[in-house]
Structures are given as C-alpha cells and as structure tokens.
Amino acid sequence: DQQVKQNSPSLSVQEGRISILNCDYTNSMFDYFLWYKKYPAEGPTFLISISSIKDKNEDGRFTVFLNKSAKHLSLHIVPSQPGDSAVYFCAARGRDDKIIFGKGTRLHILP
Amino acid sequence: DGGITQSPKYLFRKEGQNVTLSCEQNLNHDAMYWYRQDPGQGLRLIYYSQIVNDFQKGDIAEGYSVSREKKESFPLTVTSAQKNPTAFYLCASSIRWQGKRYEQYFGPGTRLTVT
Numbered sequence: 001d002q003q004v005k006q007n008s009p010s011l012s013v014q015e016g017r018i019s020i021l022n023c024d025y026t027n028s029m030f031d032y033f034l035w036y037k038k039y040p041a042e043g044p045t046f047l048i049s050i051s052s053i054k055d056k057n058e059d060g061r062f063t064v065f066l067n068k069s070a071k072h073l074s075l076h077i078v079p080s081q082p083g084d085s086a087v088y089f090c091a092a093r094g095r096d097d098k099i100i101f102g103k104g105t106r107l108h109i110l111p
Numbered sequence: 112d113g114g115i116t117q118s119p120k121y122l123f124r125k126e127g128q129n130v131t132l133s134c135e136q137n138l139n140h141d142a143m144y145w146y147r148q149d150p151g152q153g154l155r156l157i158y159y160s161q162i163v164n165d166f167q168k169g170d171i172a173e174g175y176s177v178s179r180e181k182k183e184s185f186p187l188t189v190t191s192a193q194k195n196p197t198a199f200y201l202c203a204s205s206i207r208w209q210g211k212r213y214e215q216y217f218g219p220g221t222r223l224t225v226t
Binding site for chain 2: 006032034036041042043044045046049051089091093096097098099100101102103104
C-alpha cells in the first residue's frame with residue numbers, strides 16, 4: 001500500500017515556464033514533507049521541506065504548497081531552467097522519524 | 112566540510128557472500144537511514160535508526176542487518192538471505208531544526224552487484 005504517491009511518471013516543461021510536480025499521501029499522521037532532486041547514480045539532493053502546520057514554504061525558485069484536507073502537496077519551480085531536468089521525489093516523515101518516498105517524477109525542461 | 116560518505120562507490124560480490132556497506136556522517140545528525148533504489152522504482156526504506164544503539168525495520172528489511180554503535184556510523188550488511196541484492200544503496204541522515212524545519216541529506220550511494 002503506497003502511502004506517498006506521485007502519479008505522473010514524467011513531465012515536460014518549456015524553459016522559463018513554471019514546473020508543477022504533484023504528490024498525494026494517505027497517512028494523516030505525517031508531520032513533515034520533503035522534496036528531493038536526483039540525477040542517475042547519485043544520491044538525492046534535498047530541496048525543500050514543509051511542516052504539516054504550514055500551507056506554503058518558499059526558497060528561491062522553489063515553492064512547496066500543502067493542502068492537508070486533500071492530502072496533497074505540490075512543488076513549483078519558477079522559472080524552470082535546463083539544470084532542473086532530473087527525477088524529483090516527494091517524501092513524508094512520520095512521527096517516529098520514518099521517511100517514506102514516492103516513486104518519483106522525471107522532469108524534462110525543453111529548450 | 113560536513114557530509115555523508117558511503118564507500119565504496121561500486122561493489123561486486125559473489126552470490127552467497129555477506130557484504131557490508133559503509134555509511135559515515137559528520138553532521139551530528141541523530142537519525143540515519145538506509146534505502147535501496149531499483150530501476151523504475153522509488154527509494155524503499157530498509158532500516159532506520161533514531162539514536163545510537165537503536166534501530167527499526169523499514170519496509171524491506173528481510174535479508175539485511177544493521178548496527179548503530181556510534182552516532183556517526185550506520186553500516187548495512189547485505190546477507191546471503193537477501194534474494195535480490197543487486198541494487199543502488201543510499202544512506203541518509205536527518206535533523207529537525209527547532210521543530211520548524213526538517214532536512215534529510217543523502218550520501219552518494221553504493222552500487223552493489225552480486226553475480
């Protein structure tokens with residue numbers, strides 16, 4: 001049973017436009033949500049996190065939105081750049097420090 | 112220069128042999144994790160540890176063992192009981208900042224190939 005779901009395996013976005021990556025979760029006990037960027041054969045790079053008591057967190061070009069009632073979060077990247085092409089993982093942390101990942105969304109930034 | 116180190120980058124073993132993957136962090140983080148990634152899959156949690164001398168099974172712990180004798184180190188042993196050990200293994204550590212921000216950092220990974 002997948003507790004963290006990323007339903008879009010891939011996404012293509014024009015350079016300079018906004019990229020929106022989506023994530024759904026089932027466990028209402030998650031207290032933090034995290035986004036990562038990953039290149040092949042490398043460890044994921046932490047991008048941004050949000051506490052379950054907030055609905056928005058911003059860091060430079062990255063903004064994460066949390067809708068608790070819908071159990072949904074999204075990562076917005078504005079403007080999208082060629083170096084943003086990678087696989088993006090959504091993750092959620094339970095109160096026991098267990099962190100569960102989605103299967104990832106591959107983002108392609110088109111020139 | 113703080114971070115997480117995993118060694119070696121590539122590891123080859125014969126079937127039936129146990130192998131231990133190293134993970135060290137100098138970030139002073141309390142919690143540490145082991146994940147594996149298979150092609151087309153997300154990261155699946157093997158084991159995690161919140162404090163020294165304590166650890167919990169993740170979703171796919173069968174065939175693996177860990178120890179946490181020091182805060183900085185969380186080695187993972189892939190035993191011969193693990194049916195499909197060939198994978199990319201990732202170690203991570205995490206910290207919560209004053210209850211307001213949570214961050215988890217990963218090492219570069221170890222690619223294990225068992226033949």
